[in-house]
Amino acid sequence: MSTIEDRVAGALLGVHVGDALGAGCEFMSPAQVQEHFPLGVWQITGGGAFDWEPGAATDDTSLTKAVLDAYLESPDDAVRSAADHMLAWMHTGPPDVGMATHIGLSRYEDSGDPAQAGAGHGQAGNGSLMRTIPVGLARADKRRRHQEAVAISAITHDDARCTGACVAYCDLVDDLVDGISPEEAVDKAISHEWLDEFSPHVRRALVFGKDLAPESLHLASPEIIPAMEHGPYGGGGYVLDALTIAVGALLTPDPFEDVLPLVVQLGGDADTNGAIAGGLLGARDGIGAIPDEWLEPLEHGAHFRDAVPALVALRSGG
Numbered sequence: 402m403s404t405i406e407d408r409v410a411g412a413l414l415g416v417h418v419g420d421a422l423g424a425g426c427e428f429m430s431p432a433q434v435q436e437h438f439p440l441g442v443w444q445i446t447g448g449g450a451f452d453w454e455p456g457a458a459t460d461d462t463s464l465t466k467a468v469l470d471a472y473l474e475s476p477d478d479a480v481r482s483a484a485d486h487m488l489a490w491m492h493t494g495p496p497d498v499g500m501a502t503h504i505g506l507s508r509y510e511d512s513g514d515p516a517q518a519g520a521g522h523g524q525a526g527n528g529s530l531m532r533t534i535p536v537g538l539a540r541a542d543k544r545r546r547h548q549e550a551v552a553i554s555a556i557t558h559d560d561a562r563c564t565g566a567c568v569a570y571c572d573l574v575d576d577l578v579d580g581i582s583p584e585e586a587v588d589k590a591i592s593h594e595w596l597d598e599f600s601p602h603v604r605r606a607l608v609f610g611k612d613l614a615p616e617s618l619h620l621a622s623p624e625i626i627p628a629m630e631h632g633p634y635g636g637g638g639y640v641l642d643a644l645t646i647a648v649g650a651l652l653t654p655d656p657f658e659d660v661l662p663l664v665v666q667l668g669g670d671a672d673t674n675g676a677i678a679g680g681l682l683g684a685r686d687g688i689g690a691i692p693d694e695w696l697e698p699l700e701h702g703a704h705f706r707d708a709v710p711a712l713v714a715l716r717s718g719g
């Protein structure tokens with residue numbers, strides 16, 4: 402049985418591992434993934450569209466670290482601090498800044514106000530969902546968790562599908578870290594009336610995820626995910642596809658190391674889908690379930706592990 406520290410560590414490192422495992426097959430079709438990795442994606446190889454070093458932090462992990470560092474350094478001003486850390490990351494010139502992230506952070510730079518940023522309605526990519534997990538880990542108080550999940554998403558992604566997905570995801574993470582079963586956590590999230598404040602599509606994405614698990618995830622085809630091929634972000638990158646896939650993964654009752662490859666083998670935005678699903682799987686199973694050979698090469702692995710006591714302390718402080 403894992404401890405709360407194990408599950409907080411598993412959640413953070415799960416994002417990093419999912420990002421690293423998926424980086425080698427980002428933007429591939431499932432058929433291309435199969436061609437390059439005929440035995441499946443079982444190793445962190447690096448490479449991919451941006452020729453990453455094995456274990457390198459792509460935008461998913463780098464922006465998760467930005468939000469994490471905000472909670473470590475300025476927990477009472479986490480939203481502004483997250484915006485500052487994200488902007489500092491963008492200024493380092495990374496090769497993989499998403500469109501809404503670029504627009505939102507540029508607006509933050511101009512306005513100086515995280516509430517006067519955001520790429521606007523209609524920008525519903527997965528770029529805020531992929532970095533939201535520290536909010537779910539740091540905040541056990543539901544009201545505060547919801548407020549900060551929305552505000553940190555809205556720095557770049559203020560569309561109600563994105564803010565709602567972040568709130569739902571952080572609730573799932575909070576419940577999993579508390580030891581609540583995946584089934585109960587998902588059912589609670591689906592039945593929350595607060596979901597109506599955001600977009601009915603968020604609830605539908607959670608329900609689709611429940612339908613996806615566990616058998617369909619093994620089929621490893623984007624055709625089973627309603628919007629993934631023909632939706633607004635055909636080929637991947639739509640926030641609610643990422644949420645659906647992550648819930649499907651969470652409810653697939655195989656070990657962490659067997660489920661995460663099923664996610665990244667879907668191709669498309671494989672590193673981000675891997676990061677988002679990896680966070681839930683790590684919160685479910687704890688860090689002890691993540692293979693050592695996947696943890697070893699991670700760029701920020703030591704930093705993420707070192708953050709665990711502070712996050713657990715923040716949780717108990719409300």
Ligand SMILES: [Mg+2]
Nearest residue numbers: 459460461672
């Ligand atoms: Mg990425």
